[in-house]
Amino acid sequence: MDSIAHATFWFVSGRTLFACLHLLGLACFVFIAARRLQPLRAAQRDLRFDHPWTRLGRVLQYWLSQWRHPRFPYAGAMHLLIFAGFLILAGHAFALLGLGISDRFRPAESGGLYDAVREYAATVVFLCMIAAAGRRLILRPARYPRSADAIFLLALIAVLMAADGLFEGSYDAFTHRLAATYSLTWVVGQSFAHASATYLHRVHLGAYLAHEASFFFLLCYRPFGIQFHVETSLFSIYFAKLERGTVKPVRWGVAEEQLDSVASLGVKRFEDFTWKHILDFYSCADCGRCAEMCPAHAVGRPLAPRTFSIKGRDYLFRHYPVFAASCDGERLVGDVFSEDEIWSCTTCGACEAECPLLVEYIDKIVDLRRGLMDDGKAPQSLHKPLKSLESRGNPFGKMEKRRGDWAQGTAAVPVDGAGGAGTLYFADSITSYDERMQSIARAVARILERVEGSFGILGAKERDSGHDVRRFGEETLFQALRDHNSEAIRASGARRIVTADPHAFNALRHDYRDMPPVEHISQTIAHGVKSGAIRLKPADGATYTYHDPCYLGRHNGVYDDPRTAIDAIGGARRVEMKRSRDRSFCCGGGGLALFYEARERERMGVRRVRMAAEAGATTMVTACPFCLTNIEDAIKVAGLEGQMTAIDLAELVDRQMETPESPVAK
């Protein structure tokens, strides 16, 4: 059998034909890729070049080991197989490229281990394409859009694999080599066993041509759709955000003090996104895992993270087209993204916890909100709370001097400067002012009295932590609140901060700087239970379920301490909801989200309460005043009063705590 390079294709030698084809294909790809890189150069800075070893570790975990794929078992398993297949076949594909130019690229001896592995790999990928297409066409999981593009891409890869099988199989039939049993190559080899040499030769050449044509077509077609992630995912994951719970600075490389002189804040034009965020738009594979987990999407708000990414990407394609001139004139906010969409996010992070490619959403949403705020486009219902936060340090417009009123009759001592208490309880606004939530503050006070003896509060000197002020895009106001609190905390001389509000917890931990160690009350409780400082009475026969607050669980990884505390109650039955831990379903959002009137079919809280009822719980335990607010409201809206109650973990522990006089307590 002739070599490919020396064969003649329509009067042209193989070598000439394939040298041209390969060069053309590569040139096209380089040109397209260069055009695709253009918006990244026009974008904002983003400092992602630190911690190379950590980043490499994440590449190994999330890229090479496909860490998050098995979270969706069927699609995940399929993706793992296809990904592994591609990795195995990559070397072979390059060898095949060379084969068109020179015979030197034909392996001297075939039939080794690699050949067997890659033959099976190609077969598995081929079968996966059929299975994946079948899934999309017949089973139609709700999270997939009906995309002809996806089917076309699956078909292209199937063609590529089939061409590979034909190419190798026809050669095997000619040389009487036996390929790995039941592989695609083997099947072809078996069926061509008695074919004539001329026929085999033609099939072999035809298959090579088909393989190379589909290979380069695929290479150049991928940057126009979801398959671009094949190229970009490695970079997206390497440059992914390392720390959780934080929000990106307004502008990388611009000091906070200089922000007042920056002409425009946040994202208003596409180029206001950072290059990494633009890379994210390319990388999104439209798999829909994020949307399936997104609570805003679930209740019919006009937001789905996946749609957000795909809209951004399509705009990017129109704005920076490969061939034609840019079609400008579309407004980023208004035409591409709607204001409602941008405000609908509760920053719960469910999408980011799910995305196999570590695409970032919260920072993009916050940046868009910063742009809207800067243009004066805050939702009307937020104007008053924001103004009150500015003048009174809380969103309710209550007097500063009333902030510590809840503490009357408790052991909490307002700190006054020098020395101060070792432990500072940071209550934050809703717990300080809302009559219902003050019960959490008093429960915390009794728990801290038990485990610490004495502790302090900032009282009238405390301001809102500003956590959600920042996440709603009002960066300057956030900084004012943070600076005020930071100074008060430093002046208090506190060596440790405890809070029962996960939003304050997250802010103090991640948004504030140079703070003493911060602890959530559930951690204090778990520690107290383990050390024996807290002894709990047996329960009343309720069935508990624990609702993970987003800013305690997903954003800070505190999942077990609250559960340890509940399980320390003798005889307490605890069930898990289907959506728990890092898949917890947001209650509706805290801070300013309480004041935002979203367009939605149903409240997130109502969904959540129904999930608890499905799990068989009668009491929902949470560890966040906003969750408690939303869930207690939702119980009423869902008509589950009398069947379901909600309680904060601190309240529950306070209720079940043995009195100090009782002999078991000491």
Add this chain to the structure above:
Amino acid sequence: MEILVCVKRVPDAAENEIELNAEGTDIERGELVYSVNEADNYAVEEALQITGRVGGSVTVVTVGEEEDEDVLRRQMAMGAAHGALICDDAFRGSDGRGIAAILKAFVETAHYDLILTGVQADDGCAQVGGMLAAMLDYPFASLVTSIEVMDQRTLKIAREIEGGSREIHAIDLPCVLSVQTGINEPRYVGMRGIRQAASLPVSRLGAPELALALSYSGKINARVVRTDYFVPPAGKGAELLRGSREEIAGKLVELLKVKGGLN
């Protein structure tokens, strides 16, 4: 179009606990926080939207004290091009007529096509706009809920009348309009915007520049004098409706009809 908006700094009812002072002659002002009167904020937004459509600039003016510069700067952060603070010991204690006279004198220092006020101040009597129009001999319309510029000299406006219905009027420029809340969605002014507006110039005027007004203004010329404050006694407690969801809804509709909440 050159638009003047008259604004006032008032204690924000939503953010203060209003208490009487010991003498009962005023409210306790020690811990109050202030903001621009809500209706005035809508008037400024409306002015900005009009100049956004037809061109021109917006000037905000207030009669008050040094601290009132804050609200001017907040309105300038929204987009008002000029701010004027009218502040003089001689003007202190003016009644509505006195304030209107001061504003009239200010209006005559420049040329304005349109003068807007809020429908009423949180702590005011809804009188300055009408008096100002009368003193200037300009047409006046109150409770305005929409403004449309027809041509250079005419506006088409809508006014709210009892029961939520609207009247449409044509009104010649220059004129004075008092703007109802809800006419638009005022833009948000963030802390950054206010800080950026901190360095903008605000013109200050006093009695010498506005001498004309002196015969009406100040405590000695006030014909309406505040003599007392009182806090209304707490009313009867809330009424809890009981029954099934449908029954409660039925009773609520009944009650709203009886009390005039529904037409």
